[in-house]
Amino acid sequence: MSVVKHFFKNIGPGPLIAAAFIGPGTVTVCTLAGVGFGYTLLWAMLLSILATVGLQEMAARLGIISQKGLAEIIREEFKNPVLKTLAILLILSAIVIGNAAYEAGNISGGVLGIETILGPQRTDIMTFSLNLWSVAIGAIAFLLLYLGNYKILEKVLVFLVILMSLAFLITAIITKPDLGSIIKGTFIPKLNEGNLLMVIGLIGTTVVPYNLFLHASLVKEKWQNKKDLKYARKDTFIAVILGGLVSMCIMISATSIDTGQVHNAVDLAKGLEPLFGSFAKYFLGLGLFAAGITSAITAPLAAAYVATGCLGWNTNLKSMRFRMVWGFVLIMGVLFSTLGLKSIEIIKFAQITNGILLPVIAGFLIWVMNKSSVLGSYKNSNIQNVYGCIILLISILLSLASLSKVFGFNIF
Template structure:
């Protein structure tokens, strides 16, 4: 077991971050609405995620710096451009993660709410959901310990549990294998376009690039360890992809198109496959919520630390204040049921802008020999990277356009 843990690293935290309630819900709806026919889109999403996360991990291991620090170093001669760029990154990550943290905690609450009925207490004129506080406290304890190994191993256990929960649920639905295999044949029907965009958008997450580059240097200290880092990245992201596919397969078993979330999926499976499936999926959703509730504040703190050039460690007061603030907002909005539409819209705009910008910058910096030496991108990696940049640019424009359509 000790040898196994020595090979498992930050990739698990990346999986924990992108398999959140949002991903679970999008994959559920993809299965409910389109059956197995979008499994190919998930496959492409996983490939794109592996390529970008490998670049981020390589950058972190070789330079022993996070992506934020490298951003700063490339604009030292142009302070105005540097601070504009840094301000955009901090605003997008900070506000975006605060908004998504509320969703992460709410997702974990949804999972438990299908098992625990009426988890609310009345305080004055407000109905307070105590499960939000429970999840928030659990995330707080793990983050406050500030011990990378404890955090990593806690998330490994949760991710493995989450994997088993979703995969067992998918197997319980007894899907037709021939229909599943047909789902890997590309289909670009116009009515599926928005769902395809959603599946890619929930897998390729901009803050994961910052998180991964910052975390690998906690685990590996030299470029000689790159093969282990790559193996860790590929294994973890592919596992996340398998989980996402399992959720799509589970969703396809529900013929009720009124299913709107993963919690509905958990309840919908009960009459078909018994109460066991309901409980397994509900606990899987809880695990998805708590893992993402830990990684989102951590990513925000690493971004601010790198952008502002803080040299102190993860146990420093100001580092902790950043993730505490993100976690506090998430618990507050989740427990009081506050749905701040404007904040979420702003988060969509900023993250829509950030994803292609960061993808472009990452591709650019991965070709600079003065930073990476012989570890720069190969021609194949660049070609694949350019395709991913084009897709992320389309995603960014589409997400922003969708926001303005709803104004």
């Protein structure tokens, strides 16, 4: 019992990072990958896990050693005022406005999950039709964020991540997958023109720019001592690998459906029901609800850390400015979700800025990780730099591909 207690005591922000990248968008992309390509793209998720572990370890190490968030360090380390202003504007627009756009998707995903289990709940107020589940999820997220207690937030999100992991794992087991094909799909890469965009989608939903800011800020809430770095690394490795396995389970579950009528996780739940019974539908619905609500909490939290760090404000969870930022993101998300508004132009803008931001932030992170003035003896080793540069190259290719997708030109 003491071993279990010690294990949970040393769980840090890792599960929050996993919760942040496994949102409804990831669930949908993984579902479509499984339906369209079977087990053949599991290798792309393995690549995503390796890249995410590398970057998140750097972000965690930076946060613990410097006791500052990534946004604060960017503001301090950019000496050229023009470059500093450009960097801050790019980061603020991508993370704050981008997360406000994506928040509607997070809440809507949670709503779809709970509607799969309990059915829809709407009420009419004058000319508006409000989705009560959207309001309920928004209220839960508001309460947890307003409390401003990191320990409570951590415990709730760890519980939801475990719930989500079990839900998707059980769903995958129910479908009785082919283990030989899983191993082959995981370790033998297949890349061609037909699956390129899907591979980009799988990597892009896992290697998330705002998670680097969130991780660097959260580790210093949990740990203040350099000796705690070993716990942060273990926490990062376990959580990101677990998150990747959850994504793989979704892909594996979707592989068992032989139909082109699956466009999201709810369609997958309906498709699984006649084959494997109502249990599959309920587990998948529960998983989607947990994925939606965890991302609905972490996206506003990340936006608040980024905005306060970039603008030099107090990053205390209970400060008024901090609450104003996450409040704006959360309210926009609830509003767009409950009224059924599709903020396509805002999401497209967020895609463009995030596409540009990923290689910029990855490059900056690797640069900072080599500065003795910031990290001393904890700076990157040569092996870590090689690993980081490979990830940077992948992020540049990802960025070009996502921009080409948004603007409709072919670069590959």
